[in-house]
Amino acid sequence: MPEAETPGVRPARPWFRPRRPRPRSRAGEARSQHPPAAAAENGRPDGATPTTPPSPAPPSSSAGRGLELANTVFGGGSFALALMLYAGLLNSAAYYAYFHIDTLAIGFDPIELALTSLRLVTLPVLTILALIVFVAQFLRLLSSLNDSSWVVRSLWWTWRTMTRAHLVIVGVGTILLLEWNRIRPFEWSAPLLIACGLFLGQSAGNARAAARGKFWARTAPLTVAGLFLIWMIALLAGQLGREQAVEDAAHLDRRVEVVVLSTDRLSITGPPGLGTAEDLGKGKHYRYRYTGLRLLVERQDRYFLLPSGFNRDRDPTYVVQDDDSVRIELYPGARGR
Structure with a gap:
């Protein structure tokens, strides 16, 4: 028979409370039922999802344009x-x-x-x-x-x-x-x-x-x-x-006038515009003097000279090597108007 309750006195509570089961999701149940399959899918024993490494940043468009411009300038140049x-x-x-x-x-x-x-x-x-x-x-x-x-x-x-x-x-x-x-x-x-x-x-x-x-x-x-x-x-x-x-x-008179002094006679004769070789005397180191010449170009101690009044059909171009036996004097030509 049940014990009678004393009026004014509350019944004693049990010393423990039963634990209620927590509800589980279907995904959790699937993982708990098939842990090897989950581990095989992600390659990790704990079944955690692997983290994807960040993709490298694309190259800067300004750098590509600069390289293209450099290639164009180099090729065109x-x-x-x-x-x-x-x-x-x-x-x-x-x-x-x-x-x-x-x-x-x-x-x-x-x-x-x-x-x-x-x-x-x-x-x-x-x-x-x-x-x-x-x-x-x-x-x-x-x-x-x-x-x-x-x-x-x-x-x-x-x-x-x-x-x-x-x-x-x-x-x-x-x-x-x-x-x-x-x-x-x-x-x-x-x-x-x-x-x-x-x-x-x-x-x-x-x-x-x-x-x-x-x-x-x-x-x-x-x-x-x-x-x-x-x-x-x-x-x-x-x-x-x-x-x-x-x-x-x-207009050959506008070019630089050249005077050639030499210790020996040179083969500079013939054209009408060329002056005769002037003999300065035995006491002079540079004894012979040639005038009536105009400078065409000079390279590597070689003077390419033209006679005054040069005619392409009959007159030659003289090449004089500047060394110890020759002295070259340069004078300004006539000024053009």
Whole structure:
């Protein structure tokens, strides 16, 4: 029988409280039921998820642009320097050939040849370069304008017409090549027209140039056009060199006057502009004196001299080696007006 409760007295509590089971998630039950599978999946004995290492930061875009710019400047500078050496050599060869001298015999260094090419920077050359830059920038401007304007449409139509008619330009240049002797001294215009026609044929405005993936369709015409441009530069450099030589020969009195003193007689005789050898007497170390000479160029203690009133068809160019038996005196030439 149950004990009777005493009125006013509370029943005693048990000395322990039973623990209630905690609810488990399904994921926890799966891990507890299959611990080897979880460990095999992540490769760790405790089944923890591995931490993915951070990916390296992508390279800076500014560094890539700087490298690309450096490569462009280096490549363009190397090509420009090689072109300057080539043009300077041809210009100097044509100039000194007028005075019966081989350029290689003088002994110019590459820097001097490159600086000599600056003679080509004349008004026609600057005009052509300015026209090329203008056309390139003008096409870029047209591409950014609204095509709805009739002015822009007319300009684009003109440009596309020129590109489609590139074979006509090449044909005109070829005809000028056949009439080589009649177009002098503008023979350099023939290869220039052919090169321009070939470049126009490969421009984006020509629909026929859309054949991609074929070597002969794009690379071959561009290579031939580059060769014609190099030929044009060679012709222009030679022409300017000859014109400069003729100009200097006509005003030879403006060049430095040279007096040669020697201990023995020299073989400097003949031309009308050359003074007779003056004998200063036996008591002089430098006994013979030669006047009427003008300085053309000096390299490696060798003086290339021209007689006053030089005539290319009859007069020679003298080469005097400066040593102990010769003394060279230089005097200013006449001032040009």
